[in-house]
Amino acid sequence: MSVDEWADLTPTARTILGFVAQHPRSGYDIREAARRSVSYFWGVSDGQLYPQLKLLAELGLIESPQEDPGARSKSVWHITPAGRAALTKWIRSPSAPLRMRDENLVKMMFAAELEPAEVLRLVDERRKSFEWFAKNVASPGPAQSWQADQKLGSRTTSELLHEYGKQHTENALAWCDQVEEALRGIANDRA
Amino acid sequence: MSVDEWADLTPTARTILGFVAQHPRSGYDIREAARRSVSYFWGVSDGQLYPQLKLLAELGLIESPQEDPGARSKSVWHITPAGRAALTKWIRSPSAPLRMRDENLVKMMFAAELEPAEVLRLVDERRKSFEWFAKNVASPGPAQSWQADQKLGSRTTSELLHEYGKQHTENALAWCDQVEEALRGIANDRA
DNA sequence: ACCTCATATCTCTGTCAGATATATCTGTCA
DNA sequence: TGACAGATATATCTGACAGAGATATGAGGT
Numbered sequence: 248m249s250v251d252e253w254a255d256l257t258p259t260a261r262t263i264l265g266f267v268a269q270h271p272r273s274g275y276d277i278r279e280a281a282r283r284s285v286s287y288f289w290g291v292s293d294g295q296l297y298p299q300l301k302l303l304a305e306l307g308l309i310e311s312p313q314e315d316p317g318a319r320s321k322s323v324w325h326i327t328p329a330g331r332a333a334l335t336k337w338i339r340s341p342s343a344p345l346r347m348r349d350e351n352l353v354k355m356m357f358a359a360e361l362e363p364a365e366v367l368r369l370v371d372e373r374r375k376s377f378e379w380f381a382k383n384v385a386s387p388g389p390a391q392s393w394q395a396d397q398k399l400g401s402r403t404t405s406e407l408l409h410e411y412g413k414q415h416t417e418n419a420l421a422w423c424d425q426v427e428e429a430l431r432g433i434a435n436d437r438a
Numbered sequence: 439m440s441v442d443e444w445a446d447l448t449p450t451a452r453t454i455l456g457f458v459a460q461h462p463r464s465g466y467d468i469r470e471a472a473r474r475s476v477s478y479f480w481g482v483s484d485g486q487l488y489p490q491l492k493l494l495a496e497l498g499l500i501e502s503p504q505e506d507p508g509a510r511s512k513s514v515w516h517i518t519p520a521g522r523a524a525l526t527k528w529i530r531s532p533s534a535p536l537r538m539r540d541e542n543l544v545k546m547m548f549a550a551e552l553e554p555a556e557v558l559r560l561v562d563e564r565r566k567s568f569e570w571f572a573k574n575v576a577s578p579g580p581a582q583s584w585q586a587d588q589k590l591g592s593r594t595t596s597e598l599l600h601e602y603g604k605q606h607t608e609n610a611l612a613w614c615d616q617v618e619e620a621l622r623g624i625a626n627d628r629a
Numbered sequence: 630a631c632c633t634c635a636t637a638t639c640t641c642t643g644t645c646a647g648a649t650a651t652a653t654c655t656g657t658c659a
Numbered sequence: 660t661g662a663c664a665g666a667t668a669t670a671t672c673t674g675a676c677a678g679a680g681a682t683a684t685g686a687g688g689t
Contacts, residue, residue, distance in 0.1 A: 257675060258541055265548035275637050285547065288540040292677045297638060321637060321684095338549055338556060342541040342563060346646085349479040350449055350533040352599065356476065357456035358529055359595035365529060366595065372533060402620055404550035404557065408543065411613050418609050422602050429593055448644065466668050483646045488669055512653090512668060537677085 256306075260299040261337045262289060264326070267309050268334050271325035274300055284405070287380065287412050300324060308333055351376070363430055370430075374423040381416045447497075450482060451490040452528045455517070458500050459525050462516035465491055475596070478571065478603050491515065499524055542567070554621055561621075565614040572607045 256264070262285075266277045274296055281291040303309045308330035311322040326334070351373045358365045402410075447455070453476075457468045465487055472482040494500045499521035502513040517525070542564045549556045593601075 258539070258544075259676075262544050265544065268548065269551070273637075278637090285544060288538050288543045290537065290539075290677070293638085294640080294642095294678070295676065297640095334548065335552070338545045338552065339559070342545060342560075342567075343539070345542070345567065346481065346539040347479050348449075348481075348534070348537040348645095351536070352479045352602070353449075353453050353456065353476060354529045354533060355595065356599055357459065357525065360460070361526070361529065368530070369533075376533075376536065404546065407613075407617055407620065408547055410616070411543070411610075414609050414613060415606070418605050419602075422598075422605060425601070426598055429598065450645075464668075469668090481646070484649095484669085485647070485671080485673095486645065489671095539676095 256303075256333070256337075257295075257299070258343060259291060259295045260303060261334070262291060263296065263299050264303060264308060264330055264334050264337075267303075267324050268326045268331060271323050273321045273323050275321070276323075284408075287415075303330070366426070367430055370423050370426050374420060377416050377419045377423070381413075381420075447494075447524070447528075448486075448490070449534060450486045451494060452525070453480060453482060454487065454490050455494060455499060455521055455525050455528075458494075458515050459517045459522060462514050464512050464514050466512070467514075475599075478606075494521070557617070558621055561614050561617050565611060568607050568610045568614070572604070572611075 262281075263277060266272055266280055272280065277300075278291065278293065278296060281289065285291075300309070304311065304324070306329075307327055309324045309326055311324050351369060355366065355369050355373075358369055453472075454468055457463055457471055463471065468491075469482065469484065469487060472480070476482075491500070495502065495515070497520075498518055500515045500517055502515050542560060546557065546560050546564075549560055
């Protein structure tokens with residue numbers, strides 16, 4: 248593999264590589280791991296996952312013990328030395344700018360010219376989605392045995408990452424409160 | 439236009455419709471407005487903008503005074519009654535789930551197994567990008583004359599939206615502090 | 630023997646971002 | 660009045676990507 252080839256990998260492919268680097272995994276494992284751990288700041292879709300695994304294998308960055316494992320049987324991938332080198336280089340290169348799509352907020356902006364009741368509906372929708380999120384994603388799962396998780400002082404990196412998600416969620420919920428309070432202000436004016 | 443046609447619009451098209459609804463705008467205006475106001479929770483890419491404008495016009499949701507204005511002269515779009523109805527229906531329908539791509543955080547997760555120095559580099563990168571953001575995007579521009587901005591108690595909706603962006607940013611920066619502090623903890627252990 | 634659910638992979642469609650190309654308009658200094 | 664820079668304005672193309680759904684396999688129960 249030439250030095251330039253890994254540079255062409257998509258961000259998704261590199262993320263997948265990172266998961267395989269942590270410990271050997273199948274495609275399905277990666278999907279589940281991504282769901283649990285990074286789903287609020289990164290999504291890995293099926294449509295990408297398997298083709299990218301194949302690509303990474305072709306580039307020699309990952310490999311699976313049994314060659315051509317017949318049809319749909321599970322194949323467990325592990326990282327090669329070349330893969331590990333590629334991963335490190337990726338981590339050291341500049342990151343893509345943050346990107347977000349939050350349709351609820353966009354609507355909120357345009358709802359400014361509508362009834363206060365519309366804004367209230369949107370805030371309610373927002374609150375519900377973040378509450379769901381707090382329950383299902385932002386809480387840290389049990390520590391995994393394979394995790395050689397760097398201790399950063401008293402806390403592990405994955406604890407810190409979950410902390411970030413938690414703070415983000417609480418912040419969003421607090422903002423919902425602020426908007427509702429402002430809306431109650433109107434109601435009081437009119438009463 | 440049938441009721442079903444507007445339902446097929448993409449989220450991007452609906453966002454564009456929202457901008458035109460606020461007041462008449464050209465494609466370029468929309469692009470700039472999106473840059474200033476929503477760029478941190480929604481992106482409108484050039485590749486989408488003009489085709490979608492054309493589509494909205496074909497559906498009769500927006501129109502431009504001069505028909506076929508020859509070549510590349512500026513055309514200013516304004517919303518039609520049908521367009522306004524479509525917009526309202528959109529705002530009342532369920533929103534797409536929030537989506538995010540934050541490559542820096544992903545790297546942070548995988549850097550857990552590397553040197554603390556790598557994590558430090560990533561935190562530094564993160565801080566810089568959010569500081570840039572605080573300066574260039576998260577601050578409210580001057581109020582526009584066309585803004586019939588709903589007063590929610592003492593504050594307008596756009597003030598509240600900017601407030602959200604600001605809180606998000608401050609939160610992210612505070613988290614950078616936390617991580618760095620944890621890293622200093624290590625340094626002290628070793629000293 | 631059948632059913633059901635979790636596991637596992639693959640494919641297809643349409644959305645989308647970013648880069649790039651290109652035309653027009655406006656001011657400004659010669 | 661003409662050349663030029665820089666802002667305004669529109670258009671196109673490529674490849675990344677999400678989400679849905681199709682398909683297959685195994686384990687456990689009835």
